[in-house]
Amino acid sequence: MVDATFGRRAVLAALAALAFTLGAPPASAASGIPVRVRVIKGSRQGPPAVDPSLSDLQGQLSRLAYQRWEQAAEQRAEAEMNKPLRVAIPGGESLELTLVDARKETVTFQIRVGARAHSKLTISKDQRIVHQVTDEKDGAAYFATVRPWP
Amino acid sequence: MGWRALNFRDPASVPLMEADDIALVTRAKAGDAEAFRALVVRHQRKVYAVALGIVKDPDLAWDVAQEAFVRVHQHLPEFKGESAFGTWVMRIGHHLAIDVIRKERSASREAIDDVREQDIEEAAEGVLSTASGVSPQQGALRRELLEKIQGALAQIPAAHREILVLREVEGLSYEELAERLRIPKGTVMSRLFHARKKMQALLAEYAS
Amino acid sequence: MTRPFEQRRECTIVAPMLTAREGELSAEEVSLLDQHLQGCNECRAISLALAETDGLVGEALLAEAARRDFAPFVDEVMARVGAGPQEKASLWARALAWARAHRAAALMGTLAPTLAGLALIVYFSDSETPPPPLAGEVEVVAEGRAPMVLQTSEGPVVLLGGTDGT
Numbered sequence: 337m338v339d340a341t342f343g344r345r346a347v348l349a350a351l352a353a354l355a356f357t358l359g360a361p362p363a364s365a366a367s368g369i370p371v372r373v374r375v376i377k378g379s380r381q382g383p384p385a386v387d388p389s390l391s392d393l394q395g396q397l398s399r400l401a402y403q404r405w406e407q408a409a410e411q412r413a414e415a416e417m418n419k420p421l422r423v424a425i426p427g428g429e430s431l432e433l434t435l436v437d438a439r440k441e442t443v444t445f446q447i448r449v450g451a452r453a454h455s456k457l458t459i460s461k462d463q464r465i466v467h468q469v470t471d472e473k474d475g476a477a478y479f480a481t482v483r484p485w486p
Numbered sequence: 487m488g489w490r491a492l493n494f495r496d497p498a499s500v501p502l503m504e505a506d507d508i509a510l511v512t513r514a515k516a517g518d519a520e521a522f523r524a525l526v527v528r529h530q531r532k533v534y535a536v537a538l539g540i541v542k543d544p545d546l547a548w549d550v551a552q553e554a555f556v557r558v559h560q561h562l563p564e565f566k567g568e569s570a571f572g573t574w575v576m577r578i579g580h581h582l583a584i585d586v587i588r589k590e591r592s593a594s595r596e597a598i599d600d601v602r603e604q605d606i607e608e609a610a611e612g613v614l615s616t617a618s619g620v621s622p623q624q625g626a627l628r629r630e631l632l633e634k635i636q637g638a639l640a641q642i643p644a645a646h647r648e649i650l651v652l653r654e655v656e657g658l659s660y661e662e663l664a665e666r667l668r669i670p671k672g673t674v675m676s677r678l679f680h681a682r683k684k685m686q687a688l689l690a691e692y693a694s
Numbered sequence: 695m696t697r698p699f700e701q702r703r704e705c706t707i708v709a710p711m712l713t714a715r716e717g718e719l720s721a722e723e724v725s726l727l728d729q730h731l732q733g734c735n736e737c738r739a740i741s742l743a744l745a746e747t748d749g750l751v752g753e754a755l756l757a758e759a760a761r762r763d764f765a766p767f768v769d770e771v772m773a774r775v776g777a778g779p780q781e782k783a784s785l786w787a788r789a790l791a792w793a794r795a796h797r798a799a800a801l802m803g804t805l806a807p808t809l810a811g812l813a814l815i816v817y818f819s820d821s822e823t824p825p826p827p828l829a830g831e832v833e834v835v836a837e838g839r840a841p842m843v844l845q846t847s848e849g850p851v852v853l854l855g856g857t858d859g860t
Contacts, residue, residue: 368528368530368764395846395848396844396848397851400851400853414527416524437827440763442827442828442829444827447852449854451837452837452854453835453854454835455832455852456831457831457850457852458828458831459829459830459849460829463829463847463848463850464848466850466851466852467851467852468852468853468854469854485760519772523768523772526767526768526771527764527767527768530764531756531759531760531762531764532756534759534764535756535758535759536755538758538759539751539755544758552770552771552774553774555771556771556774559771602706603703603705605706605709606702606705606706606709606736609736609740610735610736632753632754632757635751635753635754636754636758639751639755650751651751654749654751654752654753654755655755655756657752659718660718661718675710675711675713676709679709679710679712679713682712682747682748683740683744686744686746686747689747689750690743
């Protein structure tokens with residue numbers, strides 16, 4: 337019933353374009369990009385405060401209902417094309433981060449959070465991804481932030 | 487359900503993101519190409535940075551860096567792990583870079599290492615009259631400043647470039663520099679002083 | 695300006711110590727350095743100047759290395775080694791296979807008003823080269839949930855959404 341057309345249409349539905357250029361073909365598929373991943377905790381309760389080390393995320397975090405943000409862990413690594421990196425998250429699970437495309441100005445990451453979610457996000461090189469990784473429990477939830485070329 | 491404290495300083499609870507070099511080297515020695523590739527990716531930029539500092543030309547540095555990994559691959563069976571893998575690669579890259587520029591080496595060696603009174607006077611004069619206007623505390627370096635630094639680096643003698651690069655990119659201590667360069671620690675110190683002094687003077691010139 | 699002979703001579707002994715990092719000087723050397731710097735304007739000035747530029751060379755070279763595109767590096771190394779470049783399946787084929795595998799789940803992306811959705815002509819081309827993904831492209835698949843994506847200028851924020859459908 338479902339074929340390649342569905343897949344293509346589904347991806348199209350999420351497409352965003354301001355303008356497009358027929359860019360140069362992708363760089364060689366095997367590449368290493370330094371990434372910085374932080375696991376952070378957002379809470380609705382507690383005194384409103386943002387860990388100073390998270391100040392670069394203010395713009396994104398301020399959009400959310402959590403008023404208190406703390407950093408739980410941080411790792412840096414070289415992400416290689418199509419090679420999953422695993423990051424432990426609270427609760428015993430792990431997040432799987434895979435670099436699936438890298439161009440001059442953009443990078444695309446695939447993020448898999450256990451069985452909960454599977455995302456593919458393309459960002460420009462100076463942006464970062466903030467991705468929820470645990471369900472909210474007792475007013476708090478964990479997120480992971482991914483930043484290429486930190 | 488409770489959660490494990492994510493203390494990544496504790497090896498037992500280190501997130502699964504990185505196999506350490508030792509594990510990769512073991513697999514690479516056993517013929518695992520993927521493991522070797524991972525080692526290359528992990529160390530490529532730093533080896534390139536050292537080569538670039540020494541040979542100056544980016545394409546040449548690229549070539550030198552690649553050749554370093556080719557040599558590493560060839561000699562992997564002999565690598566015993568007495569030094570860290572990263573140190574081993576850097577050492578090979580460093581020596582290859584020096585081989586490449588050997589002919590550029592300055593003929594007059596004394597000026598490289600001796601610290602004379604006039605060196606102090608020149609340095610002090612230069613410093614007191616111009617502020618270099620650069621501060622490492624300023625955060626990320628601007629593109630323009632980066633280019634100026636590379637330009638200044640290209641102007642100083644090879645032996646000074648070499649020791650500066652090893653000190654600042656590879657982070658070697660006086661002892662390690664003495665061992666790597668096979669010179670006494672005193673010579674390391676004075677050569678480094680000359681190198682740093684020259685860079686400071688060149689950067690001060692740019693700023694004024 | 696002429697300084698006393700002894701002091702000038704001491705400068706030449708002390709100057710190389712100005713490049714030392716913590717732990718690299720003996721207690722005697724540290725003491726000599728401190729004492730000398732207290733009384734010598736020239737060496738103090740040099741010390742400050744060196745501190746200003748300390749680490750810049752390393753930073754500049756590492757920044758240049760970070761800036762450079764290292765995508766082909768490891769493949770080229772492997773080619774030189776004789777291992778040959780890796781088999782590369784088309785990124786496009788892989789992307790399609792991934793989308794196909796998750797077709798049953800809800801697919802949603804909430805896009806900020808500034809991003810218009812346009813079909814890329816290149817999307818339908820038969821070309822071997824996959825269309826370059828664009829910043830802002832997002833796909834989130836979350837079984838039994840209503841995920842949400844907030845697009846900000848700093849990048850996307852992905853929320854999992856509630857399991858009760860909220």
